[in-house]
Amino acid sequence: MTLNNILKSILFSTSVFSIASSLPLDDFSDIQGPYCETIGCCQSRQDGCSFPVLGTLCYCDEFCTNMEVEDCCPDFYPVCRHINITTTIRPFITTRRPPPPPAPSTSCLYNGRALFFKQKVKDNCNLCECTEVNGKLELLCETNVCLMDRNIIESVNLEQDMLGWRATNYSEFWGRTLDEGVRYRLGTLIPQSFVMRMNPVRRIYDIHSLPRNFDSEEIWPRYISGIQDQGWCGASWAISTAAVASDRYAIVSRGLEEVKLSAQNLLSCDTMGQQSCEGGHLDRAWSFIKKFGLVDEECFPYVAGNEPCTIRRSGKLIESGCKPPRFSERTRRYTVGPAYRLGNETDIMYEITKSGPVQATMKVHHDFYSYEGGIYRHSDLNYGQKTGYLSVRIVGWGEEYTSRGIQKYWKVANSWGTQWGENGYFRIVKGTNECEIESFVLGTWPHVDRKILLAHGRRNSNRI
Numbered sequence: 196m197t198l199n200n201i202l203k204s205i206l207f208s209t210s211v212f213s214i215a216s217s218l219p220l221d222d223f224s225d226i227q228g229p230y231c232e233t234i235g236c237c238q239s240r241q242d243g244c245s246f247p248v249l250g251t252l253c254y255c256d257e258f259c260t261n262m263e264v265e266d267c268c269p270d271f272y273p274v275c276r277h278i279n280i281t282t283t284i285r286p287f288i289t290t291r292r293p294p295p296p297p298a299p300s301t302s303c304l305y306n307g308r309a310l311f312f313k314q315k316v317k318d319n320c321n322l323c324e325c326t327e328v329n330g331k332l333e334l335l336c337e338t339n340v341c342l343m344d345r346n347i348i349e350s351v352n353l354e355q356d357m358l359g360w361r362a363t364n365y366s367e368f369w370g371r372t373l374d375e376g377v378r379y380r381l382g383t384l385i386p387q388s389f390v391m392r393m394n395p396v397r398r399i400y401d402i403h404s405l406p407r408n409f410d411s412e413e414i415w416p417r418y419i420s421g422i423q424d425q426g427w428c429g430a431s432w433a434i435s436t437a438a439v440a441s442d443r444y445a446i447v448s449r450g451l452e453e454v455k456l457s458a459q460n461l462l463s464c465d466t467m468g469q470q471s472c473e474g475g476h477l478d479r480a481w482s483f484i485k486k487f488g489l490v491d492e493e494c495f496p497y498v499a500g501n502e503p504c505t506i507r508r509s510g511k512l513i514e515s516g517c518k519p520p521r522f523s524e525r526t527r528r529y530t531v532g533p534a535y536r537l538g539n540e541t542d543i544m545y546e547i548t549k550s551g552p553v554q555a556t557m558k559v560h561h562d563f564y565s566y567e568g569g570i571y572r573h574s575d576l577n578y579g580q581k582t583g584y585l586s587v588r589i590v591g592w593g594e595e596y597t598s599r600g601i602q603k604y605w606k607v608a609n610s611w612g613t614q615w616g617e618n619g620y621f622r623i624v625k626g627t628n629e630c631e632i633e634s635f636v637l638g639t640w641p642h643v644d645r646k647i648l649l650a651h652g653r654r655n656s657n658r659i
Contacts, residue, residue, distance in 0.1 A: 341371070342373050437457060485532065491520075556584050559584065
């Protein structure tokens with residue numbers, strides 16, 4: 196029997212392991228080793244259990260016999276298998292198979308903490324879930340653009356000297372998407388083309404007589420409506436309209452018809468072409484007040500929702516279940532004349548000095564939601580391109596010395612509560628139509644009872 200046959204018989208009769216029947220044998224005394232004896236590792240799969248030989252690597256772990264072509268070191272069998280063979284086995288050196296993929300992880304990491312399979316977590320406005328992907332656990336998240344964005348806030352504050360304003364994170368906005376902000380924190384629909392073609396009224400006045408600073412709250416401290424929070428309802432169209440009408444009733448009547456008119460009256464009852472919390476047109480809101488009038492806030496309080504109209508559309512206050520004002524002879528609802536448009540910066544200023552705050556529409560970009568204070572100008576730091584329109588009240592103006600020189604600004608009342616901005620107000624660059632705020636500005640004249648005006652005139656004449 197040849198040596199090869201003897202070796203085959205021995206290997207096949209050994210139950211601990213199996214070697215291919217065609218295992219080539221030869222006498223290569225010059226490379227007999229020691230290899231495995233030197234390394235000292237023979238168990239399981241250990242890719243590091245190798246030794247250089249003939250310009251490549253031979254292995255001493257058990258996996259070297261599991262290859263289609265073996266890559267064992269010459270002394271593997273006597274050292275690791277304890278088989279004494281006088282003729283050395285020449286290894287078949289080849290490229291090792293890639294190691295098996297690691298066992299799938301048992302958790303996902305989120306901000307340094309482990310999440311288990313199917314566990315969910317909210318990352319700002321995006322929901323994330325620990326999910327299996329190709330045999331591994333990965334944290335998959337939604338890709339919504341968030342209303343509050345750390346990158347915008349940090350970038351604005353880094354460029355504060357250049358931009359002129361600062362940003363902050365509002366907890367009420369955190370966790371909301373930009374889509375939600377546009378839909379529920381704005382709410383003014385773009386005026387129709389024929390409305391935008393409305394000719395502005397022309398005023399005759401001395402431009403140089405206009406003050407450099409003016410604040411309606413200081414001139415008429417009791418007559419200017421407070422800051423309201425529209426909540427998650429696209430109601431800026433209704434709130435700004437009711438507030439401007441309220442301010443002007445108090446100012447024109449010299450406080451004799453000081454009233455807070457109901458924005459909910461508009462939201463619930465002005466349904467012709469309006470969409471309540473989904474948005475409304477300013478021209479239609481003013482037409483509604485002109486035709487039907489409004490009740491006061493106490494009679495129809497604001498609830499920031501699509502509430503049904505629970506009062507009669509028209510009629511006297513008592514007929515609608517409302518109490519007449521305590522210090523006035525008014526029995527009818529509060530109506531106004533036709534709304535009129537103001538065409539330029541100085542016309543807006545003159546109108547405010549004579550009749551009180553005006554209503555304006557501005558285009559809102561992503562960065563505006565984070566405004567905390569200063570004179571706002573759009574920064575282009577937007578991660579979502581979705582914009583919308585907001586209706587506000589311009590209550591005054593002023594000038595401020597900045598790193599850019601003297602900066603003119605409008606003082607504007609928003610409807611996002613007193614915790615936002617500068618106690619509910621914001622300042623914005625004046626005279627350059629920043630964010631289109633000077634493009635569509637409206638005023639109106641309240642229908643103050645003539646008896647009240649006459650009574651007021653008599654009181655003034657008696658004081659002379």
